[in-house]
Amino acid sequence: MKDLTADIKKDTLMNKVTTHIELIFAIISGILILTGWLLLRMDINTAAIPIFILAFLIGGYYKAKEGIQDTIEEKELNVEMLMIIAAIGAAIIGYWMEGAILIFIFALSGALETYTMNRSQKEISALMDIQPEEALRITDDAEERVHISKLVICDRVLVKPGERIPTDGKIVRGESAIDEAAITGESIPLEKKADDEVYAGTMNINGSITVEVTKLSSETLFQKIINLVQNAQSEKSPSQQFLERFEGPYVKIVLGVVAVMMVLPHFLLGWSWNETFYRAMILLVVASPCALVASIMPATLSAISNGARKGILFKGGVHLENLSHLQAIAFDKTGTLTKGKPEVTDVVVREGMTHEEFLYIVGSIESYSNHPLAQAITAYSKKNSQKALKRPDQLDDKAGWGVKGRLHEKEYYVGKADFVGVDIAQSFHDGVADTLTNSGKTVVFVKDEQGIVGILALKDVIRKETVKAIQQLQALQVQAIMITGDSERTAQAIAKEAAIQKYVAECLPETKVETVKNLKDEYQIVGMVGDGINDAPALATANVGIAMGEGTDVALETADVVLMKNDLEKIAEAIKLSKRMNRIIKQNVIFSIVVIMLLISSNFLQIIDLPFGVIGHEGSTILVILNGLRLLR
DSSP: OHHHHHHHHHHHHHHHHHHTHHHHHHHHHHHHHHHHHHHHHTTOHHHHHHHHHHHHHHHHHHHHHHHHHHHHHHOOOOHHHHHHHHHHHHHHTTOHHHHHHHHHHHHHHHHHHHHHHHHHTHHHHHHHHHSOOEEEEEOSSOEEEEEGGGOOTTOEEEEOTTOBOOSOEEEEEOOEEEEOHHHHOOOSOEEEOTTOEEOTTOEEOSSOEEEEEOSOGGGSHHHHHHHHHHHHHHSOOHHHHHHHHHHHHHHHHHHHHHHHHTTHHHHHTOOOHHHHHHHHHHHHHHTOOHHHHTTTHHHHHHHHHHHHHTTEEESOHHHHHHHTTOSEEEEEIIIIIEEEEEEEEEEEEOTTOOHHHHHHHHHHHHTTOOSHHHHHHHHHHHHHOSSOOOOOSEEEEETTTEEEEEETTEEEEEEOHHHHOHHHHHHGGGTHHHHHHHTTOEEEEEEETTEEEEEEEEEEEEOTTHHHHHHHHHHTTOEEEEEOSSOHHHHHHHHHHTTOSEEEOSOOGGGHHHHHHHHHHHHSSEEEEEOSGGGHHHHHHSSEEEEETTSOHHHHHHOSEEETTOOTHHHHHHHHHHHHHHHHHHHHHHHHHHHHHHHHHHHHTTOOOHHHHHHHHHHHHHHHHHHHHGGGO
16 A cells, blocks of 8 residues: 555656656756856856756757757747757857856746646646546446446436536436536535436535436537637637747848848948857847747636636637627527526416415416426426415316316416407406516416406516626627517517617527627627527627537537636626736737847847846746736736
8 A cells, every 4th residue: 555655656746747847957957057157156167168068958958849840840940949049159159158048048938838838727637637437337237337438328327425427417316416616616516306417527415316328428518618628728819820920930030130240240330250240149139039929828828727717718819819809799688698497477366366376276287288488387386385286187288379277176277368368368457467568578367267367477587697797798898789589578678677778679590690790790899699509600600609608519619708607797707808818918019029129229239248138038038928827817
């Protein structure tokens, strides 16, 4: 057991060393430079030079390797090659320590970039670590532990308390509290029972449950999150793509100017050959676009990492960059602004009838209907009536109109006004039904032989965070537009409740794309938020498509940004993150250009020496990387 523990500790140590090897090499290079400097102070020059050469080799190993490989693969010179040439040039003219310092600081900035990459992948690593590799599959007469890749749809797996759920599926037996923080970021465990959905990677807290597999291991929500973040990190923003295209020609121009400067100042300005070559080497160092190249990628990766940690998944730097330019965002209503399920909001009964008795009657009759309104009424009745619902003696479902049922020898009609009689429906309680309808609610009437027994008003209620989310967007000068298939009157009521000033009513699923195109003509840069299959084309048409995490697979795959917790307030947070990232990138680019121009000018005026050129150039590179790392917070 001790040997096993020792091996684990050894492997952990080796992993840490491997992860930070570039930084370790840079530090060793720095120590060697300090040693060489001390030897120079003691006038032991012959011993100092080999030390500096060792600092060159150790500190420059990774950057030289990267530069040579990229040059061979892309057949294009790069910043790394400029630094190698500059360091060798410094050594040629006897500036061993300055060349070694150049390599050291360049290696240090490279280690910082690697650190940024590692930090940006931290969320993926955390997810990968909690992903179960095996599942306990159960059949009628046996249990077997299998790899999750062996699971097929309709297989059943047993998940014990304290274990992570290995697959997406639905509970078929048992109930338990499930911690879904790894998927949604929600810190409070949810109580789940039979027929409830569960997700791979979430934690089963306190009960044994049997889960029926509904998705293959490669198609689970868990795996999609990992794929989304991985793809986002590999996709480059337009700014990054521009800089990479700019880098090759710029390096050639710098080398050309350096070659000219090795000759012309001697003849035109009367510099000595030694001074001419020395100034050419300084130009080679200070004109290198290291800081400019490092201005974007660390900042972008840090922002993507920050968003992933908060449940906002960006599918690439391009989408993160575009968010800050949004002029308007179109919201699908059902399932996005609203919960997507109708709920009973009002109950009005005739005199002599109690609410509980009314709910017992309508709940019993509706309990055997599959209509969404009937299911909502049944759920409300069960929750608010003390009496257990009873199976109706007779039930006749009139599709599109309502149901006719017999309960306790009495006949009831449950449905729309036309089904129970328009005149008596409209006159009930001084026309209260019209008031409820005007507020965007669907009214269900219940009638017996004496007339209207009562009415229920149902509504797809807006999410609790909707109003605040819309207000946050308005504060960011982003126009919110609701797109819905509802009638003008209903759409107006919902929009007012959601604090949305503009809406498009009676919009059919097939016309959503055209609606988004019209909005793009009006606002130029438009986002679209949706969750359903019919939202996918509109999500693809918008400049930035945003999908709700609980939406359909098609919506998730089509969108550019995914809100894992279905929290609409995260949209404003994502826009703020985008604006902050673009602001930091702009700071980095301006700072880098100013430093390069200042150092080049100082070199031509013979003000700056090679050590200060090295420190100014590489110091600016480290500063822009550190500035980008601020986005991790």
